[in-house]
Amino acid sequence: MHILIVEDDVSGAEVMARGLSDAGHACIIRNDGVAGLEAAREGEFDVMIIDRMMPCLDGVGLVETLRRDGDETPVLFLSALGEIEDRVTGLRAGADDYLVKPYAFAELIARVEALSRRRETGSVLTQLRVGDLEMDLIARRVHRAGREIDLQPREFQLLEFLMRHAGQAVTRTMLLEKVWEYHFDPQTNVIDVHISRLRSKIDKGFAHPMLETIRGAGYRLDA
């Protein structure tokens, strides 16, 4: 994946780039808003990571300009500013996701990957399939290897999100945001318990467990 990092904290940007490169992504770094805008216009990127506060042109201005130009590349906003009010302005400016510093690195990677995935699955699906796990979004039924699995409504939503991001790490905060639609940092084990319920339903009795826990990051559903 090609990632553009626009961040005025030079060493922070380098650490970020190294981490993303280790995860198999190619990164380009720019250290201010104007240079970032030039790079964004010249190159093709899958995701852009843009810092909120920068010299010359700040993150909000940069994203607004890009969106006005018709550039729909997914943008992850990074901010050292507080939570909710900034999230609202950031998302309103056209960013697709928002991460507050200090963040866990796993969270950053998970969100960047989720953003790129979001673009790929633009079409409306009626059915999801991951390995032998099938989900019918219309009838709201789930089968694994032909066996029907009975899920509570919230478990269904949780599994739907995991299946849409199959093969990719999702964090607890992301789950709380996307499935419950609340934006706060959940106490660690609240989400874990929901996941373990879901896991007992989809993996119990099967030789191959699909829903794995990734230490320090979150969870991943894999075929």
Place this chain on the structure above:
Amino acid sequence: MPDERDAPAEGLLRLFRAAPFRLTLLSLALFAFAGAAFMAYVYIAATGEARRRTDAEILREADNLVEVYDRAGASALNTVLVSRMAGERRFLYLLLAPDNRKISGSLARSPVEGFGGEPTWIRFSLSGFDEDGRPRSIPARGYQQRLPNGEILFVGADTGDDQSFIVTLARGLWGAGALVVVLGITAGLLVSRNFTRAMTGLTNVVAAARNGDLTARAAVRGAGDELDQLAEGLNDMLDRLDRSMSAHRHAGDSIAHDLRSPLTRLKARLESALLDMEAGRGDSRQALRQALDDTDGVLRTFSAVLAISRLQAAGEAPNAVIFDPAGLVGDMTELYGPLCEDKGLEIACDIAAGLTVRGNPAFLAQALANLVDNAVKYTPAGGAVMVRLRRRASGDTEISVTDTGPGVPHPDRYRVVDRFVRLENSRNLPGAGLGLSLVAAVAQAHGGRLELGEGPGAYDGSGPGLRAALILPEVA
């Protein structure tokens, strides 16, 4: 900077520049203008009145003489004139023959020149002497008319007395005006000096605060006026600022204290992992994993502190909307359902319908999550957690979480809301101790409060439980 020599002049200049002094001058100017207009009016009225009175007297005397003439003839008039001149000297008389020859009178000749026969008024001067014998000119006024036999009668009067009255009056008016101006300027200077002194006190306090000294306070003079109110306001503001600054300093200390142990632990783990790796001994992955966990804890603490600070600094809930909290309360109960079940706790909710609150749903959700989290964390297995949304009789909305855990002893209830305070017996449980402080900060930012009370009482060997309620004000 003015040097010492210039200091008094500088001070006086400042006094003159002071706002009250300028105001005094302005009102003085207005007053002087009105006073001058008034004095001019008095002067004109008084001189007019004096002349009218003299004219009336002259006319009456002339009429009397004409009456004598009408009744008794020219020689009788002459006799009367002579006797008048011998008596009081109020009036001046002159009787002229038709050819302007003087018949009798106290004047040598008539001041009226080219008399055509019409009754004529005239203003003229007499030469006389003052008390010291110096010659002077005395203003006078006269009336001349022709008698039916062709003779000419002139009656006049000396108006020097009137004139001196008017001069005295004018002098008095000027004196009064000057006194008003002097008194006004003096009062202005006094008020100005007083005001400047009070203002200097206030300015010094502000300057000190700007330079970082928040301990200086403005003197309240006890007059209860605007300046005192300003001084009190300023002092109150400084008190708050000082408190909040020291709270921040304290918070900084607490953060440093709370972060030191996980960071120290983290450092130790990384060091030993590095040593192990260098020595080629064992697997350092476990140590690194634990180090990562420690980092998560540190980050979590940071986020909570950041959120609390932002809320306290903003003083109000950001992006507040008016909404029905029922969904939020239901969602949080549902979110914690499985966790409670795993811990062997019963969780239930009682949600009143149709309520509205004004606030930021995300912050309120986090606050409620923290309350439920606390309840789940501290309640032993077999207990229960009750989440309730209801409207109080006062109109406030109450979102409460009641548990059957050990509760918080009364003296500690206020303390646990402070940042980082964790009661001694909870040291072994995870968490940075910021949960309730965040709830309190959220409540405050919403114009509400956090209430801590006793739960349902002792229950099955545990209890008495804790009842934590987030009170939100009625939506106006």
